[in-house]
Amino acid sequence: MTTTTIDSPTRPGDTAAAGPLSGLRVLELGHFVAAPFCTRLLGDLGADVIKVEPPGAGDPVRQWGARHQGHSAWWSVHGRNKRCITLDLKKPRAKELALRLAAQSDALVENFRPGQLDKLGLSEAALREARPDLVIARVSGYGQDGPQRDRAAFGVIGEAVGGLRHLTNHPPGNTDLPPVRVGISIGDSVAGLYAAFGVMAALWRRDAAGRGDQRGRTLDVALTESIFSLLEGALPEYGALGTVRQPAGGAIATAAPSNAYRSRDGVWVLIAANSDPLFRRLADLMGRPELAGDPRYQGNQARVANRDTLDAHINAWTAQHEAAELERMLEAADVPATRAYTVADCAADAQFRHRGMVREVEDAQLGRMLHPGIVPQVPDDPGAIRWAGPSVGAHNEEVFSGLLNLSADEITALRQEGVC
Amino acid sequence: MTTTTIDSPTRPGDTAAAGPLSGLRVLELGHFVAAPFCTRLLGDLGADVIKVEPPGAGDPVRQWGARHQGHSAWWSVHGRNKRCITLDLKKPRAKELALRLAAQSDALVENFRPGQLDKLGLSEAALREARPDLVIARVSGYGQDGPQRDRAAFGVIGEAVGGLRHLTNHPPGNTDLPPVRVGISIGDSVAGLYAAFGVMAALWRRDAAGRGDQRGRTLDVALTESIFSLLEGALPEYGALGTVRQPAGGAIATAAPSNAYRSRDGVWVLIAANSDPLFRRLADLMGRPELAGDPRYQGNQARVANRDTLDAHINAWTAQHEAAELERMLEAADVPATRAYTVADCAADAQFRHRGMVREVEDAQLGRMLHPGIVPQVPDDPGAIRWAGPSVGAHNEEVFSGLLNLSADEITALRQEGVC
Known part of the structure; x- marks a missing residue:
């Protein structure tokens, strides 16, 4: 699978400089948005991300969003830089292989419902037995404990519980229309970002020469809490003054004029x-x-x-x-x-173009695609878009033989038994 | 300054376990939201954050939001766990002290307008001369280079350039009201979060035993790009299919029913x-x-x-x-x-309470305040709210004498000369 980064000439060395996380291995037991977004951030900066999916259709997110030639265009970005393997984790042999991969990984990122990995025999204790200093990031809707940990983790629900949906509205009385969704999976993305930060904080503490303690840590990231953490002074203001932050529409409650105004041509x-x-x-x-x-x-x-x-x-x-x-x-x-930029405005923006934030990438399945660049930018060690989102199981042979030393015959047997 | 964490009994050891970033020192040359939010995240997990402010009123964000007893309630949270010192960076002696502090820091986080620190004699070259392996995170509206790097970094403008404001609206034709602001400083917060992730990625690469390269790196985080990076499949869909993502109001474009519906009592x-x-x-x-x-x-x-x-x-x-x-x-x-939770609903939520996300904290200036808990949660090494946002220059003596070995007389002279 080859990828060419074509139109970001202003980031010299983009394909050469491997990124600060090269040499780091991360195992993803994730699906949908939050955990895969976390590992995409790690992979963009150079980490070797191994994504485990169920055999067959793989991660359901592969079907999300608009299709191009029968494939999700989003997946081209969401799955980039990952090595995609399949394992049916309900099978004991697959579980064993997952533990062997964990043993060779620095960190594991997962967003199963709390308790579900335990049932599969992949509890924290089992993972730590395989790799005592593994950093484990668990992303969920409401957290790994507490009275509501088992609640279904729908992004729109979690964002509302985090206090955000109340604010994305016009002031009371201005309209009968409902408060708007932010329009993107903001809760999942912010939770994924917190998980990426937490993984690196835990790895630094584990590995830092002279200051590290050689110990794995577990991160417990909740979508609701990730959103709630962004509410500025709303909580201390409520606690001290009893004031409840209210929506302000297109304006800012405390500053004027600041708003969106309509032009003659309706923009x-x-x-x-x-x-x-x-x-x-x-x-x-x-x-x-x-x-x-x-x-x-x-x-x-x-x-x-x-x-x-x-x-x-x-x-x-x-x-x-x-x-x-x-x-x-x-x-x-x-x-x-x-x-207010549409994505078409973003794609044409001179500053985004100059800074390599709009790139043409060769996708093995989809041909030439536009990808957003890498954030955060590390000018002298930027990482790269090494490849676009791979097909289901594209790296089975490479990973099973390269990391687990399985022979071609053994891999064939695994496939025949439905393990991968 | 003492702080007691009163009502999060479910996080045992919260004041004892120092957090994964204890032993790390971060110098903040920040103001407003993005850089200070980044360092708050680092401080929550245990880092020693030294925040440099201009003498007098300090960071303008101290005046933002609702007041309680003449002080910003938001500051209680935004400034927590930081050691606050003052330096008038326009004075050569202050610059020299800032460089000596940089020499004793692992990382520096700043959000001046691009080019401004250079003018103050605190260029990357000067900082790296003081501390060759310093990790430097620069947060700005549009990035450190490119045709628009000098544009004023207003959050609402940057969020619109990132493509978000177009989406926080009802579908065309449903209303004449403008697209809403997300209601919080989402662009600044997400940029701060990316900076925190980037700092830890760069520190891991610098410090990791056996894998580190002992080299400092610079992060260049733009508010616009941080927002743009969250647009899911919008860019590849536009590139491949020409479709421009449009706002969907309270709904999700691709799934139904999912929306906000009004109850009899107007909720x-x-x-x-x-x-x-x-x-x-x-x-x-x-x-x-x-x-x-x-x-x-x-x-x-x-x-x-x-x-x-x-x-x-x-x-x-x-x-x-x-x-x-x-x-x-x-x-x-x-x-x-x-x-849709208001902040009052968040404060009363059983799950948030159980998980220590709503805490009573003793603020030396404001008395007992509600603070949000620490995200991401690290159950066996959680960090702590060691103290609430301090007054301007509260830690001058402690830092100037403890880290820079200045005598009481020297500190008095600095104050008289307006250096601090």
């Missing part, structure tokens, strides 16, 4: 003019310099109190201009602004 | 019944078993195509019941559901 344009000098520049640009002198709009506090009339003035102005014209004028006036 | 209740068995159970519970047999609602594809009429049926049912009753009935029927 939403964000304008953040929430300081006195910025607002003065905006008022001048709008041809309404008197607004900056109006006591209703002098100082942020006054502007917040009179946000609705202020936003109406700005909307009346934006409605007269096309989005591209607004962007040009606002940039010239040094007022922070942008259209 | 939004999430229901995720987007599989055949779940939908059958929901239809039974609604007293409308015929819906599950209706060809318009048989199979997910049909339900997605007829989402609007299906949601209307569900809304008609939820409007007859109070939220608490709906939650009870849906749980009994094993249909994933929840009210």
Whole structure:
């Protein structure tokens, strides 16, 4: 499987520099979004990720999203840089092989329902027997213990329990429409990101020369808690003052003007003019310099109190201009602004292109595909998109023979017995 | 400054186990949200974080959000576990002290505008001269290079450039209201999280016994790219098929029914019944078993195509019941559901309480405060909330004398000269 990174010329050495995590091996017993997103981040920075899937259709996420030539386009990204093997973990022989792979791994990332790996004979104790210093990241909806640990982990439910869905709405009374979903699997992604951070923290403590303790640790990452952790001052404010954070629509509760305003051609344009000098520049640009002198709009506090009339003035102005014209004028006036980018805007953005965030990658199944680049960027050791999401079991031979020393005959037998 | 963790009895050893990052020192040259959030995550897991602020009012974020006894409640959380010192980095003597602190640190996290630290004499070269193997995490709006690196880094603008704001909206034609902000500083937080992951990845590569290269690395984390990286399959789908991901309001574009529905008492209740068995159970519970047999609602594809009429049926049912009753009935029927939690609901949640995610902490300035717990959870080495956000310069003496061996007289002189 070959991959060529074609159009990110500004990241020299991208295919040469292996990334800070090269030499690290991570076993993924994951499916759907959270655990696989975690291992994708690790793999992007160079880790050898071995993803275990059930034989047959593999991870159900392979069927998600829009299809291209019968394959999920998302999978091309979600599965990139991973070695994909199959094991039917309900079979004792498969369990044994999984334990042998764990023995050769630094870390394991899983997002089974709590308790389910125990039933399969892959409890923490069993994994640690195979590899005493294994770092284990367990990602779940609600955590590994507590009265609700067995609740089904649906992202939309977990995001609501984490306190986010209440906030992605317009202020009470402004609409009968429901609060919006963030539009992406934000809970799963943030949980995966926390897991990646936790894995590296635990590995540093285990391995650091002179400071390491040679000990494995377990991470217990809950989707609900990952979201809840992002609520800024909402909890201490509630505890100290009894105030309950309420949704503010397109605005920011504590600063104005900052909102999305509609252009003549129907595009939403964000304008953040929430300081006195910025607002003065905006008022001048709008041809309404008197607004900056109006006591209703002098100082942020006054502007917040009179946000609705202020936003109406700005909307009346934006409605007269096309989005591209607004962007040009606002940039010239040094007022922070942008259209709300669609993915097409992202793909065309000069800054994203310059920084290798939009890349053409050769996918063995799908041909040339666009992939997002690697985050975080490590300019002198960036890692690479070594290959796109592989087919189910694409690396069975390579892994079973290379890591477990199985012969071709043994691998054939495993396949015939439905172990892989 | 003493801190007592009062109400998380289920995490034994919480104040005893120091966390996987104890022994690690991180210098923060940060302000506002992204870099300070990164170091808070590192400090929660045990790192010694030294935060440098300008003398006087310190980090402007100390004034953000609701006040309690004249202090920001958010700061109690945002500044916790940090040693706060002051340095006027425009003064040569302050720069020299900052370099001496960098020399004693494993990592540095900063979110100045690109180029600004260079002007202050704290370029990467100067920092690496002080500490050759320093890991440096630079967080910015658009990245350290490229045509737009100098653009002002407003979160709402960066989130829109990352492609998120286009998606937090209702489908075109459903409303004239603008797309909502996520309601929290999602771009800054996710960038901070990526920086924390990157710092640990770089430290592992530097320090790992046998595998480390003793080399410092620089991370270049952009807010825009951090958001863009979460867009699932949007980019490959656009590249391969030309489809531009569009907002879906409270729903999921590819699954139904999944939405927020209003209860009789006006509460939004999430229901995720987007599989055949779940939908059958929901239809039974609604007293409308015929819906599950209706060809318009048989199979997910049909339900997605007829989402609007299906949601209307569900809304008609939820409007007859109070939220608490709906939650009870849906749980009994094993249909994933929840009210959209406010922060008050989060604070009262039995699972969050059980898992130490809602804690009472003694804040030296504010008294007893509610803090969110530590994410990711490391059950046998959890780290601790050692103290709440300190006052400006609270640790000047301790750090200047303990780490830099300055005498009391020298520290007094620094203060008189406005260096600290």
